[in-house]
Amino acid sequence: MSRAEAFYLVWNPEGMNPRVRHDSFGRAAEEAKRLALTNPGKEFFVMQAHRRVTIHNPLVIEDFDTGLDVPF
Numbered sequence: 001m002s003r004a005e006a007f008y009l010v011w012n013p014e015g016m017n018p019r020v021r022h023d024s025f026g027r028a029a030e031e032a033k034r035l036a037l038t039n040p041g042k043e044f045f046v047m048q049a050h051r052r053v054t055i056h057n058p059l060v061i062e063d064f065d066t067g068l069d070v071p072f
Contacts, residue, residue: 004052006064010035011045018047 008028009018022028032044052062
């Protein structure tokens with residue numbers, strides 16, 4: 001497994017899908033704030049990616065360098 005740079009997404013549980021990868025928590029938090037201000041009553045969560053899995057030949061699993069231990 002290799003390590004890649006972690007990134008952040010802003011997610012809304014009502015289907016407003018994330019479209020932008022943010023390279024820092026601060027940028028994602030600002031985007032969540034902007035979206036909340038323009039969509040009153042909606043919730044926006046800042047999410048950090050931990051892993052990417054893709055199929056190549058062979059299978060490649062890549063953990064993101066988040067500094068956190070995955071609890072499973």
